[in-house]
Amino acid sequence: MTDISKAGSFKLGDRTVKRLGYGAMQLAGPGVFGPPKDRDAALAVLREAIASGVDHIDTSDFYGPHVTNQIIREALHPYPAGLTIVTKIGARRDDKGAWLPAMAPEELRQAVHDNLRNLGLDALNVVNFRRTDGLHEPSEGSIAGQVSVLAELRQQGLIRHIGLSNVTLAQVEEARRIAPVVCVQNLYNIAHRNDDALVDALGADGIAYVPFFPLGGFTPLQSDTLANVAQKLGATPMQVALAWLLRRAPNILLIPGTSSVGHLRENLAAAELELPADALAVLNGIGAEAKAA
Template structure:
């Protein structure tokens, strides 16, 4: 079995977690809506993740909605003492599965309580405010009102730490003037590198950066260069993409998601993959290929 501690650890709030975690989004049905086709398989993936040493799970009550958190509770509750569960608020789903912004104070408070209820928690370790406007790229605008609501819930003891998702550096700075921020979760991978400067700025302040869609998300990464490097290393392109992220910066925490035990094991095996200097140099140029295309 892969020893994911080889990938190192990083602080998340007042905890230290292994840098390879698990994202639970794919445990819901197609389009992250409704129940999974095989609930037992979803439970098996979660239990395999914990058995493999994963101590950081990313989720949200708007996955399903409610479904993913309920499966996490069924599979893992009572939770291991070292397990850090991170959730996010800022959206809801309509009856057709569309993603609808939910930024109002009452919506944010209700979302935190829904996460607590469905996960079976009295307090949530980390809650990310997700700036959700239908895009996976951040847009400018104040987030002070929303962060202030989460800060109030933190003072009430319902939220231990606060993070942000789909935000700009200016929004991170604005939020940090209100409350400490322990992590930022934005779109980033070997091809999509708009957040290079943000990652480095956060790392200088000891703040974790958690890339969503580390493997491309709904449109998996496609690169001949990536495939060629993987072939030479005897690995899969996705393992190489994850290993590159682990090398990119020590404050990056990974949460690749899957509904398959086999794919979970493949993802976690990225911890064993060493990237020689020549391969790393080639991989660093993939983003430039995209820009030139």
């Protein structure tokens, strides 16, 4: 079995977690909507993740909606000691599965209570406020109102720690003037490196950075370059992309998602993948080309 502790660990709130975790989004049905095609397979993936040493699961009650959290509870409750479950709020789904912003104070409060109920928890380890009016790219504007709601819920003991998603450095700084921020979850990968400065700034302050879409936004040429490197290393493109992120900065925590036990094992094996200097140079070149474009 893969030893994911080889990837190291980093602080997430008042806990230290292994840098390779698991993202639960794909446990829901197609389009992250409705129940999975195979509920037993979804349960098996979660149990395999825990058996493999994963101690950080990323989820949201708007996955499904409600489906993913209910599956997590069925598979793992009562939860293992030391398991950190991170959820996010700021969106909702309509009856056709469309993603809609849900960032008003009462919507945020209701979302926290929905997560608590469906996960079977008295308090949430970490709640990310996700800015949802910019799709997968941050948009400017104040988030003080939303963070203040989370700060109130934290004072009430319903939330232990606050995180942010889809935000700019200025928004992170604004939020930190209201309450401590323990993690930021944005789009970032080899080919999409707009957050280079943010990753480093957060790392200097001991704050975790959690990239989503490790293969998102690649051009065909960039994908081919990644695939060629992976072939030479006897690895999959996803493994190489994850290994690059682990190498990029010590405060990066990974949450690759899958609904397959086989793919889960492949993803976790990235913890043991070494990137030689020549491969790293080629991979870094993908990001340099993207910035220059």
